[in-house]
Amino acid sequence: MSRSGLIHFVFVCATVMLFTSCNRPAKNNNQQKKTQQYTPNVPEGWQALFDANTLENWKITSFGTEGPVKVSGGSIIINYGDGCSGITWTDTFPKVNYEIQLEARKMVGNDFFCGMTFPVNDDFCSLIVGGWGGPVVGLSSVDGQDASDNETQVLKYFEKEVWYNIHLRVTETSIQAWIDDEKLVDLNYTDHELSIRPEVALSKPFGICTWMTTAELRNIAMRKLESVQ
Secondary structure, three states, X not given: OOHHHHHHHHHHHHHHXXXXXXXXXXXXXXXXXXXXXXOOOOOOOOEEOOOOOOOOOEEEOOOOOOOOEEEEXXXXXXXXOOOEEEEXXXXXXXXXOEEEEEEEEEEEOOOOOEEEEEEEOOEEEEEEEEEOOOOXXXXXXXXXXXXXXXXXXXEOOOOEOOOEEEEEEEOOOEEEEEEOOEEEEEEEOOOOOEOOOHHHHHHOOOEEEEEOOEEEEEEEEEEEOOOOO
């Protein structure tokens, strides 16, 4: 091969290599690294209801007013809508003698950031945390009265972007609820009528929603109890 031919050959090879390099898709760092997996932090003996990575066994509740719901950073993010937004459990759930524990925090908005609807034998009730403008904790409904008006009402200040541990216990005679180990609800319901507001009917049998408020949930867990009075 002549000197000029060799130079031409080298030039062509270099041009092809440069073109190939420039047009090769850049490696995606997300593809190189495995997707980060989170592990729920639940007490021993409890069943995790949220795997910290997906909405497995949950569905986004079709309230018609809901904002978007997604999983990120080990939490469920319920974005505010024009009314209720939330998730509903789709697997089996006990009717009585059980406990629920979760962590929740309010990010945006000024109403309840955890409206937990749950079964009580053949009836249903809701634990409201941060309702009626932000401070009301209680059960809706008892004898037809909302949490703001019945005997379970408690006022508590909730800061935004602060995680609160919410613990609910339902036995054959009582409903109890704690927030950060402070017992705020203790109702013997045997002589009361329990019900839920129509807005949260789609949360049955067990669901968690917000009202025009963005919230995050994590470490949702349940355990069954022996027969407890």
